[in-house]
Amino acid sequence: MPPGDTPMFALVDCNNFYVSCERVFNPALNGRPVVVLSNNDGCFIARSEEAKALGLPMGGAAFKFRDILRKHRVAIHSANFPLYGDLSSRVMNTLAGLVPAMEVYSIDEAFLDVDGFGRLGLMEHARMIRRAVRRSTGIPVSIGIAPTKTLAKLANRMAKKSHGFEGVCMLGDTAAARQAMAMVEVGNVWGIGRRHQAFLNRNGVMTTLDLADAPASWVRKHLHITGARVQAELNGRSCLPLELVRPRKQSICTSRSFGTGITDKAGLEEAVSHYATKCALKLRGEGGIAGLLTVFACTSPFEEPPDRYWGTRTVAMPVPTQDTLAIVRAAEAVLGDIFRQGFRYKKAGVILGEIAPRADICPAPSLFVQEDASGEASSRLMQALDAVNSRYGQGTLRVASDAPSAWKQRQERLSPHYTTSWDDIIAIHP
DNA sequence: TCTGGGGTCCTAGGACCC
DNA sequence: TCTGGGGTCCTAGGACCC
Numbered sequence: 001m002p003p004g005d006t007p008m009f010a011l012v013d014c015n016n017f018y019v020s021c022e023r024v025f026n027p028a029l030n031g032r033p034v035v036v037l038s039n040n041d042g043c044f045i046a047r048s049e050e051a052k053a054l055g056l057p058m059g060g061a062a063f064k065f066r067d068i069l070r071k072h073r074v075a076i077h078s079a080n081f082p083l084y085g086d087l088s089s090r091v092m093n094t095l096a097g098l099v100p101a102m103e104v105y106s107i108d109e110a111f112l113d114v115d116g117f118g119r120l121g122l123m124e125h126a127r128m129i130r131r132a133v134r135r136s137t138g139i140p141v142s143i144g145i146a147p148t149k150t151l152a153k154l155a156n157r158m159a160k161k162s163h164g165f166e167g168v169c170m171l172g173d174t175a176a177a178r179q180a181m182a183m184v185e186v187g188n189v190w191g192i193g194r195r196h197q198a199f200l201n202r203n204g205v206m207t208t209l210d211l212a213d214a215p216a217s218w219v220r221k222h223l224h225i226t227g228a229r230v231q232a233e234l235n236g237r238s239c240l241p242l243e244l245v246r247p248r249k250q251s252i253c254t255s256r257s258f259g260t261g262i263t264d265k266a267g268l269e270e271a272v273s274h275y276a277t278k279c280a281l282k283l284r285g286e287g288g289i290a291g292l293l294t295v296f297a298c299t300s301p302f303e304e305p306p307d308r309y310w311g312t313r314t315v316a317m318p319v320p321t322q323d324t325l326a327i328v329r330a331a332e333a334v335l336g337d338i339f340r341q342g343f344r345y346k347k348a349g350v351i352l353g354e355i356a357p358r359a360d361i362c363p364a365p366s367l368f369v370q371e372d373a374s375g376e377a378s379s380r381l382m383q384a385l386d387a388v389n390s391r392y393g394q395g396t397l398r399v400a401s402d403a404p405s406a407w408k409q410r411q412e413r414l415s416p417h418y419t420t421s422w423d424d425i426i427a428i429h430p
Numbered sequence: 431t432c433t434g435g436g437g438t439c440c441t442a443g444g445a446c447c448c
Numbered sequence: 449t450c451t452g453g454g455g456t457c458c459t460a461g462g463a464c465c466c
Binding site for chain 1: 431432433434435436437438439440441
């Protein structure tokens, strides 16, 4: 890699993002072990460094660790996604003001275009970015810099794991990249998951460097095109460009696990109506219309086979639409098809597909569709609905079947936003 | 008793066509 | 009767990501 004339990517990643968000609003959490839990307080979705040191694993089921949580007085928070989304926007806006171009990759990560800063100035520039984000949002970030996105991910990992780097690490040449790759297990590479890691390990590929040096044809054969790209990127050949505009969503999904199982059809109908309503709102937020609708309802995957059931069905909408009423009605009909008596349902969801931009609607009236869910009247009704709910709160105006139900209330109380001890959770969960 | 939610991309295989 | 290559579209399922 000749210095100075290869493109460079910087990956900015917020440290333990959800935990850091909670700490911004509650500084007493600093220095303490903190975890953030998924819906239903099911499993860990974020952990502070102190919590990681206690051996609490990402995705671990909270109930399995209650002794550790209690013994070490771990601060436990249910997820507060509106808060995290808000802080994410502030971080991204700060970054956008400091670089010519960026790709928002996830709620807590962004790839930056750092071409044109010169190799020598890059480290200093990255440190400045880090200080600026900390100052304006309170969120600590780490930054990895390298000639490909995959290596930037690796550099970011080094920046986080090794204290000597003080949050910024650059893998600016082949020697530095190879040295880092030799230290990192192949399963930690971006794009290599558990299954591929197991396969690679079985075949003697243990470190990231082993993968970089493996025969390309063998990688292509067994890890397919995605794995081949990973390998090329590890060797400094950039295959994944910065994506400056967020592609339109291809599907929109709303699903939840239930705190306690649902056995009756009416209960599932309430849930599905609610998810359909949320999907329609997200769809309008995207400015799209949907042509496909999927509804699924299933038991716990931990049930034994005779008690396990996964019902799912996809239908084409009569007319591609963004209309809550049409989507809820269709979802209820599909649920009627897949519902089977005698199961304890633990989860259900609604997925919209075949999403097209709303401007593409050709308002050709159909002789066979009685109410025109793609038409002007529907559009105005939805605008009014969204305006009222945006001003007075979601659910102020709603479809009759989308009723606040008993099980939903119990869910709300199961997941208080601020919970500082495991005992608090147990107290409301008899 | 108690194990998240929301996405994307890729492949394999079948149906069908020229 | 037998035989060939090259497409497309669709769906289900696998694998991965945060």
